[in-house]
């Protein structure tokens with residue numbers, strides 16, 4: 031049977047006495063696009079950062095590429111994370127970020143050139159990251175994340191509130207990453223994006239319910255409708 035690239039068992043995260051993750055179990059398989067959906071503050075970022083091996087957690091186990099994430103760092107060269115907060119070097123130019131991160135994480139000149147071309151970064155290469163618009167920033171951040179040719183890409187709200195051309199370029203690049211055998215995990219709070227995923231993990235009250243994308247969308251519509259009826263907004 032196919033081994034999962036990431037596996038979490040009974041994962042619990044308590045932050046300031048609040049149980050944010052309350053026994054999460056999940057397996058992500060090679061080549062999957064797993065969407066982690068939740069409304070505001072439900073713990074998507076918390077979960078994604080634990081799955082990326084960058085945050086400690088209260089209890090449970092997390093295996094990334096067969097390594098216990100608390101005991102080994104061996105998975106690190108094969109995993110990249112695009113955070114929701116802007117984590118590229120703000121004062122450096124886009125080109126400098128690419129060069130620096132390629133040196134740090136291993137990425138060839140040819141890879142930089144290809145990513146710059148595909149994500150249409152040429153015109154912003156000499157701009158400092160801090161002045162980029164949201165879509166420009168996300169394209170640059172994705173390029174930086176793909177420099178080292180990772181097997182796993184984890185992203186938090188990769189295409190939220192960005193211009194349509196950027197969104198199209200990013201979706202195309204992620205599809206390319208997946209066609210090359212990559213595994214993608216993405217946190218999102220807008221159900222419109224569910225169709226980009228192969229499975230949806232819906233996070234609520236610290237726990238996950240699994241859906242296929244179409245089911246998740248209809249469940250979301252049902253909940254929105256129910257909420258509208260309860261609050262007296264619906265006419266029928």
Ligand SMILES: Nc1ncnc2c1ncn2[C@@H]1O[C@H](COP(=O)(O)OP(=O)(O)OP(=O)(O)O)[C@@H](O)[C@H]1O
Nearest residue numbers: 045046050068069070071072073074075076077219
């Ligand atoms: N460092 C922290 N200190 C205090 N509370 C935190 C911290 N990190 C997360 N939390 C709390 O944990 C809960 C989950 O936060 P998290 O950012 O993971 O949710 P999210 O689903 O990603 O939210 P959003 O959609 O707003 O980004 C929230 O209630 C938040 O207040």
